[in-house]
Amino acid sequence: MLRKNVIVFSVYTLMILVTVSNNLSAQNTKRDGVKEEHSQIGIERQEGKEHTLHPDAQWFPDAGLGLFIHWGISSVRAMNISWPMIPGRPLGVTRIDNQEERNRIIRDMDYNLNGKKPEITPLEYWEMAKDFHPDKYNPELWIKKAKEAGFTYVVLTTKHHEGFALWPSAYGSFSTKNYMGGKDLVRPFVEACRKEGLKVGLYYTGPDWYFDKDYMNFMYHRVKSLNPELPSLGTDLKPRTNTINPDDEKKHQALYAQMVKGQVEELLTNYGKIDLIWFDGKPGIPNADKVITQERIRELQPGILINPRMHGKGDFITYERRLPESRPQDISWAEFCNPWNGNWVYVERPYKALGSVLSELVKCRAWGINYLLGFGPMGNGSLAPEAYSNMQKLAEWMKLNKDAVYNVRPLPATEKASVLASVQGNKRYLYLVPTFKDNRSSDKDLLPNEDIVVTLTGITKPRKVVFQSNGEKLKFQFSKEKSEMTIAIPATQRSNLVDVIAVYL
Structure with a gap:
């Protein structure tokens, strides 16, 4: 939240500091990017020693392989989802107290001289919603090919931190209701999964940077904690100069809680049976984990599985990008998620070798963990040819070896x-x-x-x-x-x- 007394920095100096990138890459080698992102979105702990005993949920430990589909308005530019609007990550390594070193960074990273600037401002990012027209969206083909490749469940990002909801939500003002004439992109996905017999998972994140745009600081949070004298950044990535009225902030937080609860309930009541809800952080408000309780979720969907990233505990643990050094002993059910090409959404970069992906898969299965493998569609709604060709290679291996993946x-x-x-x-x-x-x-x-x-x-x-x-x-x-x-x-x-x-x- 904004500080009431803002220290005004030169915009010129601040923009240089928060856009440092390649020159500090050597300092990033020891940074745990996943852990830092989790800290920023409120994922503080995950407990999964117990799980639901509902009979409809007992498919999970034998599922083996799931597909994680990340999609949102960032696909318009084929860029990473949500995080590009949060600058300053390289400066989140350590505080730079040495003034000479600060001056060197400012000199070397002068974006006016070297042409370097933030990848995108939040305002520019959200403008992509106007160009998001997935006229080739065909989830039936996605899911058909996924089933052939051996996936048994699929999770779709219905709303990421960017704030854009892929269905015409009655809550908020940033969904397909406002930009696509009410077109629902979630329903065809759910129906395709049911048609092919795959379990339905819906991803929903508590942080909503669009709804919270007038109140949050758009700076990578560790930069601010290490350099508290830096001012908060607004949607144009320039220092905020306004102050926040406490009464207005309380009203905003109440509306924020109402939106999160309302949207989750829409997802759990508008599409029939949902097998899994995949949370990814808490809304930036007090008592965030109580906005919608697990009891309320199970009231709406008795047989659903809930991950722990909203409430701190859930039916299974979620590991991201990196597995533990050894087999976990103190958990019940677990899942490991990792993108196939190193990025959750569609970007133009090669996929990892199938041998590498399969190595992660069998390590998970040997440890009793499901493998949630991720990639994303392009802006027009179709999967890239590389996605289909790699799924075909996976299908050929699974045809011969699937018995060693499921029910082990x-x-x-x-x-x-x-x-x-x-x-x-x-x-x-x-x-x-x-x-x-x-x-x-x-x-x-x-x-x-x-x-x-x-x-x-x-x-x-x-x-x-x-x-x-x-x-x-x-x-x-x-x-x-x-x-x-x-x-x-x-x-x-x-x-x-x-x-x-x-x-x-």
């Missing part, structure tokens, strides 16, 4: 494997993942496969061991004394994707 559980504590592994009844699945150099994930970064020996201990003697993809039998050795099986696998039998070995006990 982590190995029991009495068993151990030298590679990622899971259990399904009397079968054990061993996952052989490719290696990429320097943690990169394109095909050109693949390292050659090597001969390996895989061990599985704590088991009875296997009846047979085969490659899951083709049923080819593999020779193995078994030590009854050690309850240990060993399999020697030459590099020539490996692929550039994830190879799965099925062990039948």
Whole structure:
């Protein structure tokens, strides 16, 4: 919120400071961008030790693979969603007390001399709503191809932090009601999922930077906390000079709460059964987690799953972009979300190699976690050709290996494997993942496969061991004394994707 006494900085100086980018990139290596974004949108904790026992929700631990579709008005320019209107991220690393260093930054980043400026102001960002005309929107094709690729549930961003709602909401003034003649983009998505038998997930975020535009500071929040003397930025990314009347602010907060509650209830009552609601932060108002309670949500949708990013606790934990170092032990259900091309929405950049994506998928399944893989449509509403071609590659792998993805559980504590592994009844699945150099994930970064020996201990003697993809039998050795099986696998039998070995006990 605005400070009542504003210190006036030179616009020239401030714009330079908050738009620092490449020259400070070396300082960003230790920054956890996901954690900092979460802090800005009010995600402080996530608890998921318990989950709903409603029978309609018990599909979740066996779902395996979900699709995360991010879409909004940013697709008009094929740019990142919401966050480009919040400048100053590079300065959110550490406070710069040294005046000489500050002067150097100002000199080197003079946007008048070097042509550098903020990527987009909030006002310019919201103007994209006028050009958002997805006349090639065809979610039936999206969902059909997703099902063929092995996805079992889909989550759509009905409203991101930018504030634009993809349905004609009766609340607020920034939705398809105001810009698309009342066209509903959520309903066709829900109907397509039901037609193909996929579970329906709706993403909704509490932060609404459009609705809150006259009250919030459009500066990356860590910059302000590290440099409190900097003034708040308005929708033009210039220092605010006005003050806020406390009574007006209270009225605004009441309307904000009313909008969030009303929009969530619209999503949960206008489209039939919804299987999952995916929150992403709290509205910037007092008692934000009580605007709409989980009890009210379950009253409207008894069998729904709720993630913990609004209320601090939910039916499952959501990991983003980075999994824990080791298998989590103190949670019930969990999900890992990560974009396929490094960006949640459509941007012109290559997709990660399928071998890299599959490596993340099987790690999740070996740990009892679902994998929510993300990409987004273009501004016209169609998916890019790269999205379809990559889903087709995934479909070909899943056709042969899907049994090792669905309905599997982590190995029991009495068993151990030298590679990622899971259990399904009397079968054990061993996952052989490719290696990429320097943690990169394109095909050109693949390292050659090597001969390996895989061990599985704590088991009875296997009846047979085969490659899951083709049923080819593999020779193995078994030590009854050690309850240990060993399999020697030459590099020539490996692929550039994830190879799965099925062990039948």
